[in-house]
């Protein structure tokens with residue numbers, strides 16, 4: 552089957568739009584007509600070679616679409632089903648899967664090689680292999696993913712906003728309500744108001760946080776944060792965020808959620824906690840990044856630092872749950888989406904680099 556796709560041919564180089572061939576799904580795989588794909592900072596990291604890996608490859612990992620066909624042995628979805636794609640294949644029988652933490656599955660290392668479980672790829676260009684991205688690729692009209700990565704949702708849900716559930720929403724809302732356990736009346740600081748930060752902010756609001764302080768360097772992002780439920784906003788280019796947060800929170804916040812992945816913002820997340828407060832680090836940092844804290848303070852205040860990977864989510868129960876928050880009007884995704892075309896992919900990646908707000912979503 553022919554499909555238009557954006558291919559990464561060399562790290563640091565622009566993606567190339569090409570028509571590729573997408574093969575039939577094999578055993579326990581599904582072929583999906585992608586309706587929409589968000590563009591995430593992790594795509595930018597991948598394009599810059601931060602994760603290494605083999606090329607050429609099709610990036611994109613935040614998608615929703617309609618199942619076109621299924622391979623042998625697939626029972627969780629059928630052709631015509633609407634699905635959100637999970638970028639974290641889970642084997643179902645490793646220690647983490649058995650402990651109910653499929654986001655930490657250690658049995659799907661094959662996905663990192665850019666190939667499917669059987670070591671082959673479903674994409675080709677003029678007869679040469681083109682690789683997958685983490686087991687899924689969504690910058691393509693058609694994709695093939697492991698069946699376990701296709702999570703069925705109701706047909707009443709619009710697929711463009713649902714695509715965000717595949718990464719930003721699950722990472723952000725999950726950080727707020729799975730990793731952090733915010734309860735009504737708590738104070739929360741959200742550091743970074745991109746797709747993940749704005750989702751964390753909404754998760755904090757859904758959990759009933761009383762004070763939600765949003766920090767960013769862009770006034771446009773902060774204005775969106777305010778409309779999505781922030782009670783206070785701080786532009787860290789103009790104001791000292793630490794001093795302001797400690798003042799607003801009367802000593803600090805109960806929770807901080809970091810959604811940037813830089814040393815200075817992670818240091819900030821740890822330094823603004825009130826007594827008993829906890830910092831949740833959800834941003835993807837570079838491997839060499841270090842964070843510092845004062846153990847004297849951490850011990851006396853019983854503070855904690857938590858990592859959050861894919862929002863501590865169980866995609867097969869959390870995706871439908873987050874989709875339902877959208878259906879009930881609790882989760883505003885429409886305000887976060889900026890619709891774009893596949894041909895604009897390189898501009899979108901440049902916008903991400905410069906910290907543009909909201910989420911660019913490629914609509915097919």
Ligand SMILES: [Zn+2]
Nearest residue numbers: 591593718719
């Ligand atoms: Zn992502």
Ligand SMILES: [Zn+2]
Nearest residue numbers: 642645648656
């Ligand atoms: Zn596993």
